[in-house]
Amino acid sequence: MSIDTFDYSKSKALFSRANKVIPNGISGHFNPLVQKPNGTYPHYCERAEGSRFWDVDGNEYIDYMCAYGPMILGYGNSLVDEAFRSQLGRADTCTLASPVMVELAEFLVDLIPMANWATFAKNGADATNMAVLIARTATGRRKTIAIDEGYHGASPWMQARERSGIDPDDHSDVIRIPWNDTAALEQVLDDNENNVAAFISSPYHHPVYMDNILPADGYWSEVHKLLKQHGVVSICDDVRAGFRIDMGGSSEYFGYSPDLICFCKSIANGYPISAVLGTDSLKEAAGAIFQTGSFWFSAAPMAAALACLKELRRIDAPARIMDTGRKLADGLIELARDHGQELKVSGMPSMPYLRTVHEDGIEFHQSLCGECTRRGVFMASHHNLFISAAHSDADLQRTWDVFGDALKALR
Ligand SMILES: Cc1ncc(COP(=O)(O)O)c(C=O)c1O
Incomplete structure (x- = not known):
């Protein structure tokens, strides 16, 4: 039939x-x-x-498609929605931040092994932009290395060069290299000694219109050896894969420890919030950058994130x-x-x-x-x-x- x-x-x-x-x-x-x-x-x-x-x-x-990632517990999950509504009934977007922001940061610092602090925004691109600014501030350098076809959001420096409205200058501080290619990484680091602030990459390669590729054996440890040698900050863009591979962040699953992790999509089962988490050594730089938005402190999505993460952990x-x-x-x-x-x-x-x-x-x-x-x-x-x-x-x-x-x- x-x-x-x-x-x-x-x-x-x-x-x-x-x-x-x-x-x-x-x-x-x-x-x-x-x-x-x-x-x-x-x-x-x-x-x-x-x-x-x-x-x-x-x-x-x-x-x-799960809303392209945000839905992870099912649409209309009662625990998450109730946490959202309950916070909404007290305060959401307000003149002061809410205590739930502190609770969420504490929870994330506990949950994610590499993290000593967390800070919040709305979209994935807010988080990846923030991470790059933190790396630049910490190193005093300009350039970012990213992977060919790696997507980090819709800001001009992240977009494909051929897209409308994008100027070649938008990419002047971005160097792209192929995925799984540590020789290319080493070459770029040597050629740009003392100029590279950050290496940003998703934990595995998930481009569109192409087969997705896992890291080769030893890839992440070799990458981190090189980044350490050259004093470059490692940013894990876990916006898409976060909490669909490992509750400690996808880098845990792949056996490495980045300096910064960006989360978004599934963190609150569809409510708008993203996060950057980092190590102690980058806390001062994270405090020095200016990044904010009209709705970045809205508390109800933070309450939703807390409920969502607890439930994700409870059910593994x-x-x-x-x-x-x-x-x-x-x-x-x-x-x-x-x-x-x-x-x-x-x-x-x-x-x-x-x-x-x-x-x-x-x-x-x-x-x-x-x-x-x-x-x-x-x-x-x-x-x-x-x-x-x-x-x-x-x-x-x-x-x-x-x-x-x-x-x-x-x-
Ligand atoms: C890996 C990755 N990073 C960053 C982003 C950007 O997130 P947003 O669209 O919320 O700005 C996306 C969005 O699909 C993504 O998949």
């Missing part, structure tokens, strides 16, 4: 209204035109609960999510094989990147993800997926049924 495909009339109508008053209808990475083939994805969500959301046409989806969420991700991938690979296709799954099981090896290149995989989505399993084709603690065995079974049906439809 085949599975019915969805109708998106209300989504489409809303999108044409949006196009009149919002550039592109929906900006940034939520713009539906990123999701190909056009017409296979919905545009607007009506409500969300657990591992699922419902679009404005009433279609129900198992969500494997990373282990559970990795296990679900492994089962999901094994089932999908087997189904693809049964239908004469090869599905390649890369990266960490809790954030798997899927690619169908096909003579039509990415187009076949795009069609496959589009066919899954319009049957109720939402997955992007160009980005790693996200698994949450709310994804159940029943979700997996339904996902496999839909995936098989989508493969059949494409035969």
Whole structure:
């Protein structure tokens, strides 16, 4: 029996209204035109609960994008939402910071082995910008080394050079090197002696439109040996992977200890907050930089973060999510094989990147993800997926049924 495909009339109508008053209808990475083939994805969500959301046409989806990472305990988690509401009832954005900020910092310093302090912002890019300023202040140097295709946010120095509005000068202090290439790192450090403030990288390589790559054996220890020799600050950008691999930060899992860690996405199950954590040696520099924002001290997201982190630790969420991700991938690979296709799954099981090896290149995989989505399993084709603690065995079974049906439809 085949599975019915969805109708998106209300989504489409809303999108044409949006196009009149919002550039592109929906900006940034939520713009539906990123999701190909056009017409296979919905545009607007009506409500969300657990591992699922419902679009404005009433279609129900198992969500494997989790709001691109923030959702980790399931939408509408009662513990997190209650903590948020309770703080909201006392004070949120106010003229003074709230005590919950101190509690959250204490909790994080306890949770993350390398951390002696924590400071807060809103978005991932706030955190990565702050980390670089701290490194520059501590070292008195300008340059940052980053990985080719490594994403750290939408500030000009972080964006791809070819994007609109980006000037070559925005990148003049950024040196890009390939992932897993310690020889390139050594060369750049030698060529820029006493000029490099920071090395910023995610704990493993999770670019878009490409297979994700884990660190080679010995990579992180060699990187840290070189950074130490050259007096360079190590920044772990754990904005995307944070708490989906290890409750101590993903660097713990990969066996290294950075000087600064940036968290965001999943830290508060969808409420807006990010954090930079650091070692004692960088505390003075962190206190010296000027970084702030209108909403950076809002207390309700901090209360949500505290509740979320406690719950993630209580249920050992990373282990559970990795296990679900492994089962999901094994089932999908087997189904693809049964239908004469090869599905390649890369990266960490809790954030798997899927690619169908096909003579039509990415187009076949795009069609496959589009066919899954319009049957109720939402997955992007160009980005790693996200698994949450709310994804159940029943979700997996339904996902496999839909995936098989989508493969059949494409035969
Ligand atoms: C690894 C990484 N760093 C930084 C960011 C930027 O976070 P934000 O979009 O919240 O500024 C992202 C966002 O996707 C990310 O994946």
